[in-house]
Amino acid sequence: MRCPFCGYPNTRVQDSRSIENGSVIRRRRECPSCGAKFTTYERFEGGRFMVIKKDGRREKFQREKLMNGIVKACEKRPISMEKIEEMVNSLESKARKLGTEIPTNSIGELVMKELRKLDKIAYIRFASVYREFRDTEQFIKEIGKLEEENDR
Ligand SMILES: [Zn+2]
Known part of the structure; x- marks a missing residue:
């Protein structure tokens, strides 16, 4: 995933954990270029409501x-x-x-x-x-x- 701060194309995953009974994956990422730390969430895209x-x-x-x-x-x-x-x-x-x-x-x-x-x-x-x-x-x-x- 691209760094949202400096645009570096390859951020590293530091930690990956499933939360909310496994329905969401939380990943902590770090940018090797600018050192920014951020979190991404992976979840079921359940369509609009x-x-x-x-x-x-x-x-x-x-x-x-x-x-x-x-x-x-x-x-x-x-x-x-x-x-x-x-x-x-x-x-x-x-x-x-x-x-x-x-x-x-x-x-x-x-x-x-x-x-x-x-x-x-x-x-x-x-x-x-x-x-x-x-x-x-x-x-x-x-x-x-x-x-x-x-x-x-
Ligand atoms: Zn960066």
Whole structure:
């Protein structure tokens, strides 16, 4: 594979590992020319699937969009890009299992379930954007629910 940084045609594979129960292969590569290190993922290309928005419009599923939303929620939290990348991978395969047309709220629910396990602050941030908390009361209620969970 060509180095994305300097264009050298032959980067070396340092490490190759299967993740997510063998459905994805992760390779760490290094460029012998410029020394850049980067990661590639090999996964089943499951064809396109569509997302159905709230107003009924359909849109091609965009991995980048999902990724951006999660990165934003995780900003300044102790969560590595690698962890986020893994989460997006697993979310995508979970979403694919639901069919070829998936309502945006099903994807949103999947994301929230994962974020809740990972980081409460990131979860609240994502939920507040996603659920469009209309007032502070709703927001406080959601935080209250999390605190109850922690007490258990
Ligand atoms: Zn290079």
